[in-house]
Each structure stands twice: as C-alpha cells, then as structure tokens.
Amino acid sequence: MIHRQTLTQLAADLRARKVGSVELVRAYLARIEASQPALNAFVSITAEQALAEAEAADRALAAGRGGALAGVPIGHKDLFCTAGVRTTCGSRMLENFISPYDATVVARLKAAGAVMLGKLNMDEFAMGSSNETSHFGPVRNPWNSTLVPGGSSGGSAAAVAARLVPAATATDTGGSIRQPAAFCGVTGIKPTYGRVSRYGMIAFASSLDQGGVIAASAEDAARMLREMAGFDPRDSTSVDVPVPDYLAGLDAPLAGLKIGLLKEFFDQGLDPAYERCVREALAVFTRLGANLREVSLPNIPLSVPVYYVVAPAECSSNLARYDGVRFGHRCLEARDLEDLYKRSRSEGFGAEVKRRIMTGTYVLSAGYYDAYYLKAQRVRRLIAGDFERAFGEVDLLMGPTTPTVAFALGAKTADPITMYLNDIYTISANLAGLPAMSVPCGFAAGLPAGLQIIGPHFAEQRLLNAAHRLQLETDWHLRIPGEYA
Amino acid sequence: MSAWETVIGLEIHAQLATRSKIFSGAATAYGAAPNTQACLVDLGYPGVLPVLNAEAVRMAVRFGLAIGARIAHHSVFARKNYFYPDLPKGYQISQYELPIVAGGAIDIVLEDGSAKRIGVTRAHLEEDAGKSLHEGLGALTGIDLNRAGTPLIEIVSEPQMRSAKEAVAYMKKVHTLVRYLEICDGNMQEGSFRCDANVSVRPVGAEKFGTRAEIKNINSFRYVEKAIQYEVARQIELIESGGKVVQETRLYDPDKGETRSMRSKEEANDYRYFPDPDLLPLELDEAYIESVRAALPELPDAKAERFVAQYGLSAYDAGVLTASRDLADYYEAVARAVPTQPKLAANWVMGELAAALNQDGLEIGSGKLPAERLAGLLVRIADQTISGKIAKEVFEAMWASGHSADAIIEAKGLKQITDTGAIERAIEEVMAKNPAQLADYRAGKDKLFGFFVGQVMKATQGKANPAQLNELLKKKLPG
Numbered sequence: 001m002i003h004r005q006t007l008t009q010l011a012a013d014l015r016a017r018k019v020g021s022v023e024l025v026r027a028y029l030a031r032i033e034a035s036q037p038a039l040n041a042f043v044s045i046t047a048e049q050a051l052a053e054a055e056a057a058d059r060a061l062a063a064g065r066g067g068a069l070a071g072v073p074i075g076h077k078d079l080f081c082t083a084g085v086r087t088t089c090g091s092r093m094l095e096n097f098i099s100p101y102d103a104t105v106v107a108r109l110k111a112a113g114a115v116m117l118g119k120l121n122m123d124e125f126a127m128g129s130s131n132e133t134s135h136f137g138p139v140r141n142p143w144n145s146t147l148v149p150g151g152s153s154g155g156s157a158a159a160v161a162a163r164l165v166p167a168a169t170a171t172d173t174g175g176s177i178r179q180p181a182a183f184c185g186v187t188g189i190k191p192t193y194g195r196v197s198r199y200g201m202i203a204f205a206s207s208l209d210q211g212g213v214i215a216a217s218a219e220d221a222a223r224m225l226r227e228m229a230g231f232d233p234r235d236s237t238s239v240d241v242p243v244p245d246y247l248a249g250l251d252a253p254l255a256g257l258k259i260g261l262l263k264e265f266f267d268q269g270l271d272p273a274y275e276r277c278v279r280e281a282l283a284v285f286t287r288l289g290a291n292l293r294e295v296s297l298p299n300i301p302l303s304v305p306v307y308y309v310v311a312p313a314e315c316s317s318n319l320a321r322y323d324g325v326r327f328g329h330r331c332l333e334a335r336d337l338e339d340l341y342k343r344s345r346s347e348g349f350g351a352e353v354k355r356r357i358m359t360g361t362y363v364l365s366a367g368y369y370d371a372y373y374l375k376a377q378r379v380r381r382l383i384a385g386d387f388e389r390a391f392g393e394v395d396l397l398m399g400p401t402t403p404t405v406a407f408a409l410g411a412k413t414a415d416p417i418t419m420y421l422n423d424i425y426t427i428s429a430n431l432a433g434l435p436a437m438s439v440p441c442g443f444a445a446g447l448p449a450g451l452q453i454i455g456p457h458f459a460e461q462r463l464l465n466a467a468h469r470l471q472l473e474t475d476w477h478l479r480i481p482g483e484y485a
Numbered sequence: 486m487s488a489w490e491t492v493i494g495l496e497i498h499a500q501l502a503t504r505s506k507i508f509s510g511a512a513t514a515y516g517a518a519p520n521t522q523a524c525l526v527d528l529g530y531p532g533v534l535p536v537l538n539a540e541a542v543r544m545a546v547r548f549g550l551a552i553g554a555r556i557a558h559h560s561v562f563a564r565k566n567y568f569y570p571d572l573p574k575g576y577q578i579s580q581y582e583l584p585i586v587a588g589g590a591i592d593i594v595l596e597d598g599s600a601k602r603i604g605v606t607r608a609h610l611e612e613d614a615g616k617s618l619h620e621g622l623g624a625l626t627g628i629d630l631n632r633a634g635t636p637l638i639e640i641v642s643e644p645q646m647r648s649a650k651e652a653v654a655y656m657k658k659v660h661t662l663v664r665y666l667e668i669c670d671g672n673m674q675e676g677s678f679r680c681d682a683n684v685s686v687r688p689v690g691a692e693k694f695g696t697r698a699e700i701k702n703i704n705s706f707r708y709v710e711k712a713i714q715y716e717v718a719r720q721i722e723l724i725e726s727g728g729k730v731v732q733e734t735r736l737y738d739p740d741k742g743e744t745r746s747m748r749s750k751e752e753a754n755d756y757r758y759f760p761d762p763d764l765l766p767l768e769l770d771e772a773y774i775e776s777v778r779a780a781l782p783e784l785p786d787a788k789a790e791r792f793v794a795q796y797g798l799s800a801y802d803a804g805v806l807t808a809s810r811d812l813a814d815y816y817e818a819v820a821r822a823v824p825t826q827p828k829l830a831a832n833w834v835m836g837e838l839a840a841a842l843n844q845d846g847l848e849i850g851s852g853k854l855p856a857e858r859l860a861g862l863l864v865r866i867a868d869q870t871i872s873g874k875i876a877k878e879v880f881e882a883m884w885a886s887g888h889s890a891d892a893i894i895e896a897k898g899l900k901q902i903t904d905t906g907a908i909e910r911a912i913e914e915v916m917a918k919n920p921a922q923l924a925d926y927r928a929g930k931d932k933l934f935g936f937f938v939g940q941v942m943k944a945t946q947g948k949a950n951p952a953q954l955n956e957l958l959k960k961k962l963p964g
Binding site for chain 1: 525528529530531532533534535536537564566568570573574575576628755757758759762763764765
C-alpha cells in the first residue's frame, strides 16, 4: 500500500522509477476525497494542478532530473500563500482571497519538486488549539472522529495521521505544530525562530510565528525541512545561518547526550497515563546511553499569561489590514467608511479572532501598555534566560507536549481559558524562539501521546537526531488509525 | 496683541530621494498613474514583510550629522496603528521611542540680522501613506497607493520659534539643508517637503506653554507664514474674548486664508505604538557613521563663512549665494573665472541673473545661461572692454540669443574706447560744439561737468571708458 510508505521511501521509489508521481498523486487524491466528509482536513483540493505538476515531475524524473522531493505529494497549511490558489487562513475574511504570489516556503518546496495536493484546514488565522475556530468547519481526529485533532495546524496533523499526504507544512505560534502532532500521533517540528522564512505566511503574531513540518517520521520531517529552511532576504527576521544537512546526523549515537526533564511540565495537570507514555520514551533514551536529569525553569509557569498578552497585541495590529478596502471580505452597501470597516470586520472575523484583537488592542492602549505589553516582554526575556541557563547544563530538554490526549469536540469551546491552558507546555519554546518537536511516544487510553523535545537555537539537527533514534527503537510513529490503515 | 507671546514648533516631513521605497522595491518616482508604483508590500497584502532600504538609513544619518545630532547606534521601528483607507496595513511603520537621530540644531538668521539657534529634538525614519483622490470621482473616493511606503524623515523641532517669520526662516533653512545633502528634492508642490505646525500663545513672561493647535500638512513657505499668523490671531482673540484654546488638529485652507478644526484631542487616535516585530532593531556602528560623515558635502553655513573669507563678500551676500548648492556652485564658477572681481561676480549673480531667472520663472540650474557664459561677460568688464552700463545691454542680448558676450560685443560694436587719443578727439569736438557751456563751466559752473560727460558718451555711443573720460575731461575742460 502506497500510503503506508514514508516520504523518504516514496522519494526514493520515485527517483528509482518504481512508482510514478501521477500514480501517487491519484492514490492520495482518492484518499483525500474519501476522507473529507469524516475529517474535513482540506479547505481546497487542487487535483488538476497537482496532476499537471505530477506529470511534469514524472518527465523530470524520467530525464534523470528533478529536485530532492520530485513528485512527492504534500499539503500546505492554508495560511501559506499559493499563487493562483485561494489562501483562506481558515477565515471568512479570506474565503475568496487568491494570492498573486507564492510564500517562500511554497516556492522552495515547489523548486524541490514537491506536488501540492491542496490547502489544509486550520483554526481561523491560526488562533485556536482544537481547529474548531475554522470558518470551514472543524477538522476531526482520525483516531476518533468525536475528538479534536488539535490546532491550529489540525488539518496538517490529521492529514498526515490519516496518510492523506506523506507530509504537510504547518506553523507554530504557541504550539500549533506540536500540539496537533501529539493529538494525532505524528511527528512535528517547529524550527528556531528565523530558520524558515515567514514571507508569504499569513501573520498571526510575528515574533512567535514559525513555519515547520508535520510528517510521519523525524526522517521525513528532516527531508522536508532541509528544503524549507534558510535565509530569505524578504524576511528581515530570517537568520543568515547556513542550513546543515538535517539528514546527515540522524543516526548519530546518543551516548553521553545530556537530557533535561522539564520539572514544571511534570507537575500538576499532567494526565498520569500520558506521563507513563512520556516516561517510557525517556527510558528508551537512557537505554541509548543518554544521561537524564531534572531541570527547573522557574519562570515557565508565566508562559501562558505572557503569551496571551504578546500574541494578541501583535495580532491586533497584523489583522488591521483586513479592512474590506483592498482584498478580503467586504460588507454589502456600506453607508460610510466607518460602517465599511465595522461591518466588514464584524462579518469577516470569527469569535476567537475578535476576542484576541480586542485583547491585543486593550493591552497596547495608552495607559495599559507598560502594565501589560512591556511587562510581558520583560517576563518573556526571563523565560528565555531560564532556557539559556538550562542549555548551559543539558543538550536537550524533554517533557510532554500536552497535558492530556485529544479532547472531545465542543468540550472546551465555552471557556477560552481552559482552551488556552492546553498550550501550557508548548508556548515557552515560542517565547524563547527555540526549536521544538513533538514525537509520538505511545497511547494513553487508546489515543496518541506526544513527547516534546526542545533544543537550543539552531539545534534542529540535534532534535531530529534524538527523535530519529527514538523512532528506530519504537513504532508509535508508524501506527495508523484503523479506518485509514 | 503685544501682551502675547507666540510659541511654535514644527514637524517637517521630508521625502527621502531614494529610488525605491523604504520597505519595498517599488519605485518612488512622482506622477505615475495611480497604483502603478505600489507592490504587494506597499498594498499590505497578506503574508508580505518589510525590508529596510539601506539608502534611506544613510540619508537620515547624513541629515543627523549635518545638524550636529546624535546618531543612535540602536534605533527601533514601531507600528503606529490607525485605520484609514490610504494606510494599507492599518499601521504606519515609524520610529517612536528610539529614533535614529536626536538632539541637533539649526541656526537661522532673523530679520534684524541676528542669529538664533533652533533645537531639533529628533528626526526619525518612517513610511509615507497613500493619497485619497476626490476629483472627478463624484461621490466616490479613490485611493492611490503610489506614495505609500515612500521614505520620510520627520524632523521635529523644539518649540523655540516665536513668530511666523522665524518658523519660515527655520523651514527654509531645513529645506536648504536637505537639498545640499541631496536627500530630498525639496519639491513642495509635489509634497516632498511639508510641515505640521504646533502653535500656541501665552502671556509675555509666562513660563507655561499655552494649549496648542496642530496645523497639518502645510506645503509652502507662504502658507506656513499665513497659517501661523491666522492661528495666532485666532487664539489670542479667543482667549481675550473669554474662550479657551482646545488641543486639536487643524487644517489650513489657503483659499479662505484660515485654519479649520479637523479633530479634537478627544477624537484623536490612540496609536498603540509598539515595536514592529517584522523588523529587527537598526544597529549602526561608529565606523558606518564615520563613513557617512566623511562623505558629507560642504554645508551651507560653512560655505557662507568661506565665501566671506575667500571672496570678501558681506555676510548677507554670502547667505544669499549659499541658499542652494546650485546657486553657490554657479557663483563659484563665475568667481573663479574672474578672480580679481569676486564682488562683481556676486552682484551680477544676485542682480541681473537672479532678476532674469525670476522673470522667466527659471531655476539657477536650468542651464539657460551657463556660468562660463556669464563669466565671459564679466571678464570683459574687468578688462575694460566694455563698461558696466554696456554690460547690461550685452547681458540682455545674451539672455535673449544665447550668444556669447564676445560675439555680441563684436557684432554690435560695443567695444569700449580706451584709446586716449580717440577719447581726446571726441572731447575736443564736443568742446568745439558747445562754446557757451564751456565758458559757463570755466566761469565756475562745476555742475556742467556732467553735461560734457554725457555729450562725449553720446558721441561715442556710450563706448568711452568712463574712468578715462573723467580724467581727460578734468584735464581738458579747464583749458
């Protein structure tokens, strides 16, 4: 069965001409079509374009040409701008928005030969932890369709978990790659802030947003990231540091690796069954020769409040451009300018987006700026300082990705705070700009649990190495939900 | 009126003369069809990001160094958030708490000739907004985003000006400076150089400032003067009749010659400034700043001082001639060609040439009369080929025909008579023709000397060398 192959195997088979891209694309498109009613992972399916690209890829491969991902089908989270294909950001505001240009990530993957099958569903403007804020309806968890897939990259995680695509792009502002990866039992990596260009990635919170990958394995993620990462002169916050070959160090032995267990992540709130999964994974590292020790990051508990000041502040400004004037939703028959603004935005944005715009507007207001925004930035630096000290002692930090496994649809929609607390373990890496992964580490009550690995800036290779070694010892990442197996 | 003191501070917006915009690669040229010079970044499309134009930074640093200000080693771009259709992103990228330039000064000369130093609080980099278009659109408003993203420096003065005239002198000085530095074309009609004036009044001797009104977007020196004068009178009248000045934004209407309220403080936006997370802080090291300093041109004040020392000009003349770099360069080219007569060169450039340019509505750099052409004329005055009076005639012909001075002198036979014998012969003829006047003169009517000068000049069609003529007449007339 083609869909049980990893991206790594598919890329090799394509190059060896054991399989054709058109054949692959047809197979995956069929799976996508079949899954849509149940999962709703895709907002747009670009079958025609994908088949044309697949044909081109087959021709290139037949001629001995083609990039590292030539002919490999992938999906893009629907906030990466794709020229000629609508980019909705999961919002009514951009329901009919067709970008005139490709995001850098999209262009790079295209240049590597990857074939886009469609655009993946997500929480509106990447604001959410359950994919329930999407204007296009929630995505459902392939392991149990009454459960959420996590968010905001819920479409990406569900699609990879159900093997609708071998890999997908995703973004992570406060856990939006890692949390859904954990909920869906797949591998996700959020690189160092600045490692992957944000150009063409529709902004939620600019200082936290980072593009990354959700794939079936660390090796597959490395293969994708190798093509996506690198300096982009169009993104002033992208960093001009050479991209190592993420595939080269995957097998490196872990003997002597110093792993810090994040004490605060094992405190109250962590589901005991989930914790057992995490501990079992940690035991694998011990067997592989790594040294484990507990590490405390005292300011970590402040991550959620800091995040919910900084992220809304930036979002309130980033989303000001959706005013109904140049693109996006425009209300009908505006009486005057103010009416145009008010109704276009009221109609175009959903409740969670509005909540964050209002929170952000408030914390930036005259008289409140110092108390909220400035203070949050100060605490943010303290949190980054905690990590810096920790990485003076250990090579990697590990802990659970989420406090619990996937929850039921609707379970947390009434109380935003409960929903926000789902990101309690993931947010700090964004605040500090650090690379972080979620790797499948077992099942608690039949549902996937995720091990989170956090590293120092630009240590993606070390993260991928540890995750890959774990995946050589375990097969959690190879489990596919029954209906999609 | 005399019991009130006026307090004025100016915020000057100067568009930087970069080829591309401050955060995008789109062209900045003026006058293109609407929305043809706005790229996706200028339009604020989803997903796009700003990238700072290094040339805009260099220009701001040039300005800072020219006014003796501190150049920040670390400055920060901030977002100024407000909704307006010509502001595509819903925020303007500007600098707020940490501007690139802080603490400089501009020296101005007051009407009585005394000097005054006006402090410049800060100058920061920011992007211009687009324009709303109303003409020919009926009830609709059009948006032209060609200007969106054009780099500006906003130059904020201390509230140290005390009259509309001082404000104009300051604005003119800044205008001169930015053009010297070649960082702004200074075109006020196209809006490349414009200002907001903060105006208040207070009783003479009071320490506390009065409540100010901000007059927005004034784009001519004359309007600045008139708007301030109107506003000052309005505020005084208001206070004297028992009213209170409210803090507000006002617009100057040049047709009616008055200022009108735009919005009050209560309606003012809360701009919610915060550092732009899409741009890193701007870090400039000393080596960079020094490299910009090394490339600075001679500045107007230094040039004026040099003109006084080198050419023996008055401070006033030196000031006039250094008002623009083109004018100063022109003058120097002329002065170099007539090295013995720098003052003559100054008089001609400020006099005949300025009048002719003014009459034809031309700029000094128009090329209508190149410096070497004017120098060619002055050389002929200096070597006494022609008199100053004839020179004016030659100048007019040069202006009209574009021919050289020598060609005109030759063609018209205007060469001055310096041959003593020829002048003597002319004098003798005049004396012979006017025996009565000669007798009167010799009887003591000294005033008739002028009559003889005139007659000889008439006889020589004005070509007799005046100095020689005087001397010879003095010898001959007494008999």
